[in-house]
Structure formats: C-alpha cells, structure tokens
Amino acid sequence: MIKTFFTAxxxxxxxxxxxxxxxxxxxxxxxxLTVLAGxxxxxxxxxxxxxxxxxxxxAKNYGARQVESFVTPTGIFCAIESIxxxxxxxxxxxxxxxxxxxxxxxxxAFSRRLxxxxxxxxxxxxxxxxIAQEKSEYPWWLKIFAAGTGALxxxxxxxxxGAEMAVSFLIAILVRAFIMAVPDFGLFPFFFDLAGGFISTxxxxxxAKIYPLMLGVTxxxxxxxxxxGMSITNxxxxxxxGDFLASQARGLExxxxxxxxxxxxxxxxxxxV
Numbered sequence: 074m075i076k077t078f079f080t081a082x083x084x085x086x087x088x089x090x091x092x093x094x095x096x097x098x099x100x101x102x103x104x105x106l107t108v109l110a111g112x113x114x115x116x117x118x119x120x121x122x123x124x125x126x127x128x129x130x131x132a133k134n135y136g137a138r139q140v141e142s143f144v145t146p147t148g149i150f151c152a153i154e155s156i157x158x159x160x161x162x163x164x165x166x167x168x169x170x171x172x173x174x175x176x177x178x179x180x181x182a183f184s185r186r187l188x189x190x191x192x193x194x195x196x197x198x199x200x201x202x203x204i205a206q207e208k209s210e211y212p213w214w215l216k217i218f219a220a221g222t223g224a225l226x227x228x229x230x231x232x233x234x235g236a237e238m239a240v241s242f243l244i245a246i247l248v249r250a251f252i253m254a255v256p257d258f259g260l261f262p263f264f265f266d267l268a269g270g271f272i273s274t275x276x277x278x279x280x281a282k283i284y285p286l287m288l289g290v291t292x293x294x295x296x297x298x299x300x301x302g303m304s305i306t307n308x309x310x311x312x313x314x315g316d317f318l319a320s321q322a323r324g325l326e327x328x329x330x331x332x333x334x335x336x337x338x339x340x341x342x343x344x345x346v
Contacts, residue, residue, distance in 0.1 A: 102194040103135040104153055104161045109201045110180050111142065111149045112165055116205075118172035120307050121145070122314035127184045134187045135194065146170060146322050172303050179204050213253060220249035220298040228294025237287050241294035244276045249298060262301075266330045269299045270337030278345045292342075296334050301327045 107128050114124040125142045132140040132153050139154040145167075152162040183200060186192065192200075209216075224245035228238045248269050255265075273295040281288050304327035312320035 099194065100137070100153065100155050100159070100161055102198065103132060103137060104151065104163050106135070106194055106197050106201065107132045107140075107142075107153065108149055108151050108163055108165050109198065109205065110184070111144060111151070112167065113180050113201060113205050114177055115144065115146065115149065115167050116170055117174070117176040118170065118303055118307065119177045120310050120314065121316040121319040122311065123177075123181075127180060130184050131187060131197075134184075145319055146326075173209065175210055176204055176207065216253070217246050217249045221246040223298045224294050227297035228290060231290055231293060233287060233290045233294055236284065237291045237294065240277065240280055240286060240291055241297075244273050244280075244295040245298050247276070248273050248295070263329055263333050266299050266333040267337050270296050270334035271341060273299075274338040274341040275345070278341060288342075292338055296338060299330075299334055301330045304330070 110131055111124050111128045114127060121144050124144050128142045128144070128151060129140045132151075136156060137153040138156055138158075141152045143150040147167050149165045149167065150162075151165075152160055154160050180201065183192075183197070183204075187197070221242045225238045225242040228241040233241065251272065252265055252269055274292050277286070277288065277291045277295055280286065281291070304323050308320050308324040308327060311317075311323065
C-alpha cells in the first residue's frame with residue numbers, strides 16, 4: 074500500500090493542504106509508476122544504485138523537477154517535486170525478495186524507451202504491473218536440472234571424480250525438487266538452506282556408507298547450489314557504489330544463509346560420521 078502526503082506552504086508560511094487537481098493526480102501517477110519500477114527491481118535482486126538510478130530517470134522523464142529516492146533491501150522512500158514546486162512523497166515496504174534478471178532487464182528497457190519517446194503514465198503503469206505479475210519464464214524441471222548441473226561441475230572443480238560428481242548431481246536434483254515442492258509457509262530462506270544442507274549431507278553420508286566417496290568434496294558440491302552467490306555479489310557491488318547500509322544488510326543475509334548450510338552439514342557429520 075502506498076501512503077501519499079501532499080503539502081504546500083500558504084501565504085503565511087504555514088503548511089496547508091491543497092485540493093488535488095488533475096495535474097496533481099498526474100504527478101501522483103508518476104510517483105506510483107516510479108516506485109513500482111523500484112519495487113520490481115528490488116524484489117528481483119537489483120543493486121541499490123541501479124534501482125535508484127532507474128527511478129530517478131523515470132520520474133524526470135515524466136517532468137519531475139527534482140527526485141529524491143532512498144532505497145534499501147526492505148523499503149523504498151521516494152519524493153518528487155513538480156515544476157511548480159509541489160512535493161509528493163511515498164513509502165513502500167518490501168516484504169519479499171528473490172532473483173529474476175529478466176524482470177530487471179525489462180524495467181531497464183522500459184526506462185531506456187521512455188528516454189527516447191513519451192509513454193503515457195497509465196500505459197507505463199499497466200506495462201510495469203504486467204512485468205511485476207509475470208511468473209518465472211523457466212519451467213520447474215529446468216530449475217531442478219540447473220541445480221544438479223551446478224553441483225556436478227562444482228564438485229569437479231574442487232577435485233571430485235566421476236562418482237562424486239554423479240552423486241552430487243543426483244542429490245542436488247532431489248533436494249532442489251523437495252525444496253520447491255514444500256510450501257514456504259512464510260518462512261525465511263534461512264530455514265530452507267538449513268533443511269537443504271541437512272538433507273544433502275545426510276544423503277551423501279548414507280551413500281558413502283555403501284560406496285566409497287570423497288566425503289568432504291561430495292558434501293561441498295551437493296550444497297553448492299544453495300550458496301547465495303547473487304547476494305554476495307550485490308553486497309560487494311553496493312559497497313563499491315557507496316551504499317554501505319544496503320551492502321551490510323545483504324552481506325549479513327548472505328552470511329546467515331551460508332552459516333545455515335555450514336551448521337546443518339556440521340551437525341550431520343558430527344552425529345553420523
């Protein structure tokens with residue numbers, strides 16, 4: 074839900090409420106469109122500096138004289154100033170985040186098209202709403218296969234042989250399918266990483282009891298698809314761009330998820346091996 078506040082200074086310098094006119098409503102739509110673009114990018118895993126840049130360009134292309142956007146991984150604060158000095162402010166809470174580079178590319182493409190030709194605000198809102206509502210363009214079986222492939226080659230890179238690579242591939246497929254099939258119940262990714270690391274390590278140990286494997290290499294390879302590589306990368310890029318608050322937040326999130334994998338694997342190895 075967007076909360077919008079519009080105030081202006083009266084003749085005596087006091088802040089007074091002004092009646093919303095057609096022009097004002099247009100700026101409210103511009104603000105809605107700007108924040109919608111930022112929300113899509115943050116939820117899709119975009120960097121903070123990229124999100125703020127896209128929001129600034131969109132608002133200015135629609136005639137905003139000044140744009141002030143402050144974006145964090147959990148919220149967006151945006152204010153735009155119209156040509157006649159009226160200021161409109163909005164706050165949006167970001168409750169869920171993931172990674173979808175296709176959506177980021179589409180919002181970027183929209184902002185680039187907007188700089189070349191005028192797009193009516195209503196049409197822009199409709200286009201971005203459709204982007205926000207899009208489901209993943211990749212089928213479930215391809216995601217599962219990609220997890221297995223990542224585990225297979227990761228195991229090979231750290232010294233695993235054919236048997237270790239095959240076992241990592243199989244376990245990654247099974248665990249990823251299980252995680253995707255289980256409803257999230259509003260749980261944080263931390264708990265799914267904890268479960269994924271626990272199940273993967275337990276399966277590796279069980280197979281190692283039957284067939285000799287390099288245990289450590291196979292365990293690391295099988296849990297590699299759960300490593301939050303994008304969060305780590307974005308944390309570093311935000312730090313380089315000077316967005317230290319977002320960098321620390323994303324870095325802490327990545328650290329906790331890696332810690333969940335390490336703890337779950339360590340518990341299984343300590344109890345079973």
